[in-house]
Amino acid sequence: MTELLAEKTAAPMDPHLSVDESDNIDDMYLTFAVAGEDYGVTIGVVTEIVGMQRIMLVPDVPHFIKGVINLRGKVIPLMDVRLRFGIPEKEYDERTVVIVLDLGEAPIGLIVDAVSEVLEIPAENIDQASSFRSSDRQSVVRGLGRIGERVAILLDERVLVSDVDVAIPETLKA
């Protein structure tokens, strides 16, 4: 059994956490780190953030699905975002967290190196990803969000959780 007994930091996240009433939830992104890059998913699809827990292995799933966890009676498959992007795996540590998304059909958990913060990124600060899109692949990048000096790679969650082959554009890896 893959014993991954990190601290169970089950802290259900309130999507309105530190969000002002006047803020538009559509512009809010949860940012997290994977292999030194900042990524973001729209806060509307995030249901909670939990600590790493013991993963149960299941058959017949893509290689980037590490297994399932039992989260208070819900069976949630976990995707290792590194493996999803073709980045070498890294041993889980105390900063490793699971971001649980609900995109309507079924919940899924993203294993990421660490969560950063919730940021408001208005649409005008997001550069569309069309320039990174190659013809044979659907891009998992929705756009690049500029927050002052920083840039967060905003992901298309539906492409992310689908089976389609994705790759992070070389230009971003550099």
Place this chain on the structure above:
Amino acid sequence: MTREVEVAAETSSGAALMRVSSGKISRLMDLLGELSLSVSETVNSPDLSGLELTSFDAAVHRLTMLVREVQDAATELRLVSVDEVFRRLRRMIREMERETGKQIELVVEGSDTLVDKLVSDRLYDPLLHVLRNSADHGLEPPDEREATGKSRRGRITLSASQVGSEVRIVVADDGRGLNRDKILKKARERGFFGPEEEPDPSALWKVIFEPGFSTADSVSTLSGRGVGMDVLNTTMNDLRGRIIVDSAAGEGTRVALHIPVSLAFLDCIILRQGQRLFAVPVEDIREIVKPQAAGSLRIAAENGSEVMLLRESYVPVCRLERFYRDTGAEMRPLSEMVAIVFSTDSGLIAVPVDEVLDRQQVVMKPLLGALSGIRASWGCALLGTGEVAVVLDCERLAPGGER
């Protein structure tokens, strides 16, 4: 006995029945699932290891019994009789008589049999199609019946009964029976069987439920479009049910649907194979044996498939690590493993595992999203320990069952 009490309560005061939304009951079931998980988590807490816990153990025993009883009581809340579905079907018989010009006598038995509301809500369409098939293809026209010495009036029996934790719903007619030659010819055309293959009746009859399979020469408004059977298949899959067809030429056809009474909790044996946990419904297991080294054979000519001697005969072995293409797993000799023997429609199969862990009531969750590709499985089982196991469907593990 409890049913009599209920009926008495119903008649003594009209207010004895309450309408409760199914959403509330689902919520209760979910909470109960969590409660039982949480109880086992507490009881199995590593903090307790090594402590002398005499009165604690007694209290745990009572608590566990109570949780089980509450689970049973909650499961019962969702049970309804099949009567309503049967009544709706009875009304359809009149229409079928009009459309086919046949005379049909419908005999209904066991309409007070109880099933999960979720099951009962989904029974009507598939049963309607089975009935239509009987009325349209099974029963002969009155003159033909008379010529073969039968009564002019065809008879269809619709019955329900509970056997163990299964409800069996049977539609039987006294018509002409299935036409073996016609079905076999069609099945061969579709490539279900080789041109020389002579399948067992039970294997052959099963093909009439394959999507798009219809032998009706003309498509009537009633049936023959092969669409109805898809509904039947899909529903039975969702309900973890099985379809069993039996037929004798000239005597009629019998279609039985075997469905678990409740979909909420499942009585399972928990197995470990490599690093994975599996669960199998207790009633699917024929026996659990320790394979003998002398009785195990590996057939190189058959792609390395294995067979195992079970008393007098050889049983095909289905290794989970092979079936699920677990490349990391080492193939241990059968004699070091425990074999679970299942009785499937295509005969016995033996599934070797590393360890048989436990028997427990599990809560089952459907396979959604990233998990929908898991083959030969009914769903994921939440175990009392908080672990998750894959519930196996032995029919689909069997050779050819994966079609």
